[in-house]
Amino acid sequence: MKKTAPREAIKELSMLKQKEMIASNYEKLTSAPQTGARVVSTYVPGNLNELIMCFDMLNNLPEINAIQNGMRKKSGGMILEAEKRGHSEDVCTYVKSDIGYMAKGAIAPNGKPLPSPDLLLLSYTGCFTFMKWFELLRDEYGCETVMLQVPYEGDGKVSKNMRDYVVKQLKQEVIPALERVSGVKFDIDRLRENLARSAKAEDDFVWIMQSAKNTPSPIDAYFGGVYYIGPIFTAFRGTEDAIDYYKLLRGEIEQRIALGKGPITPEGDLGEEKYRLVVEGPPNWTSFRDFWKMFYDEGAVVVASTYTKVGGVYDYDGFRHDPSRPLESLAEYCLGCYTNRNLPERVKMIETYMDEYNADGFLTNSIKSCNSFSAGQLLMMREIEKRTGKPAAFVESDLVDPRYFSASNIKNRLESYFQMIDQKRRAGGSTRAA
């Protein structure tokens, strides 16, 4: 049978805008040795972009590099390289991909090498592995490392002690380290300006994610959502670029709603919306398009996802960065990231999404690499089924290790799951979205 060439993905203006933003950030990062710009490596959850910008430093995120390499099908070799160097097959593949990436010269998507960071800012938020990851990176880079410990919300709330601890670390550890490495003095008014811009973008971002309450949903809040979170979770929160991006995206979505259109997919507009799902867990990146296709081929739309809260929760309890309380606000942002919340809170959040987004079912994509997300997901799934009466399903894959993506297995499970939803509808247990 003759193979057909893959269809060219349709790009909207917002997509092109984001592409430009990412390309320009990689250009700035890779040209840092020439421009003299200082680079700070930090993580997506609890990333302090507004603060980092106060020191004219550039933000490099190892998870994003791993994702880029996963989507470009390069992470498999990098993971093998790390395993050859003694890293266990059992541990996080973001870490191993990152270590293998460095071993292979850390070439950015623009084909130029990424510079070594001048500072490792360990924002230890919601994931134990982060702590060990930066100890490993520190071994490789030998640069200054500063830690920001963000206490876990074990009781499902932020206590004064937790907030004070984070604020004090910002004042006494993080800011002095940023000043020292950058040579720039901290200016709190500059931080306030950055935070004000963040809040502006966050308003539009929340509107965009909540547009999925419409039927049909104009967006896919998981597969599309990972693109929408791009600027706000990474190096652009607090910039005019982020404000412009979300304004542009919002305009496009308003238009889709007006035209009664569903989400845009790599193969064009989705046809009929048959299933509305809430999804828990990160996506698989090495077969991202194949995974997405299994959904849109069946008319399944993800209306809310927890992964899009991993770098900050803005919709559920209305958090916004607040220029009037700059450091406290940064602390609350870090504390509130999704995987820093305890399991009962995560269940409550999902239950709320199931209800508010009129979902037909709940799906977990359980990631081998990520215990922070995955440990407890089977109980969460049963809780959601019990509380909502809606059917739930469970598939397993990995972040960036292609060895753990079994397409046929996942496809079979998804097909059976969609049949289960149909059956439940016929039995009157789950009404189809109007």
Add this chain to the structure above:
Amino acid sequence: MQMRGSLPSSPNAAPYGNTGKIMSDKKFDTTEVIFEYCRELFEDIDFTAAREWKDKKAERKVVGYMPVYVPREIIHAGGMMALGVLGGGENMEVIHGDAYYQSYICRIPRSTIELSITGRLDFVDAMLFPSICDVIRNLSGMWKLMKPETYVRYFDVPQNYRDDLGGVYYVNELKELRSGLEEMGGVRITDEALRRSIAVYNENRQLVNAVYDFRARTPWKAPSPEVYLLMRAGMVLPVEEHSELMRAYLAAAEAQERPMRDNCRIVLQGSFCEQPPLNLVKSIEMAGCYIVDDDFMLVTRWLLDDVPLAGDPLENLSAAFLHHSVETAAKYEPVAAEKGKFLINMVRSRAAEGVIFAAPSFCDPALLDRPMLANAIDKENIPNIAFKYAENSGQMQPIREQAGAFADSIKLWSGI
């Protein structure tokens, strides 16, 4: 020798009595008797000794804790018993627990869930889940969902070791723990009671260290399976009884002549959470390696020195944690050059000839830390090997072969 009465009684005897059933009617004058008693406790996954302690008085409470560290002094000061929950072990069949976890998650949480679902922890009034990894952290939330009637606390610790930062945070966490336990137990935990309990645990720690020192000096007189079970007994007995048991063991082991084998001396590293099967400990020794130090049950010697009795007890516990505690994978090492030093010092001070990294499968802290520790000891030319286990690993032949080859290589090639 009768246990109670014939041994010098501790100056820090428990304010609330401490009798477990089996303890009161046995003579602990030989290592065999002590070993058998400890084995009974180890194999008893119904925690009979702790249940019987609790049944003695209506107001008694039992507080369970998981690895790797909780300040047991605070529990003790409330007249409560701290019960170490280290999973179901090798003999427990996990039926329900597997339905809660994916295949790529370690075994300790699933067998702990099994203990709960099968009612074996139904007498436990509170559960503490220390900050060690994301799996145990999330288990705290699962416990909250499954056992809403139980006092459940995720016990967070500082990774910043400055008194004015991590210290302040930690003291406040300790205060929260204290008030949570007070409310749960309907008691007041005074500073005075805390000081008494700190003294009790200081003494217990001194005895733990004495046993470890004794084994390191004369490993043929204190085989590791015995020392291991002696420490496991400390998880399920009132602390005072554990201290008395260690005293009895030291006396009995010292008095007993045993043949010295031509074994090499190794440090075992990475087994601080999910415990290996007892057979693994035996196999390592049988293969020719005396274990002269390890990181099993670190809670018993997490703090390296006595905690001072004068002054604010919570401040003292905090300072001990920040400045005088073990280095392990669950903690952040802020100074790059210090990474692995603790292990190297342990090897040197115990005159060990090598390190065996033995970590549970899928254990993030141990497995992420291992390459860094291995690099550090490689630089010091300390031989090392690594393998993984699960608490129910059955096949010991490969471990014996690996440890045996390691022992041979040390004996044949070290120093050449």
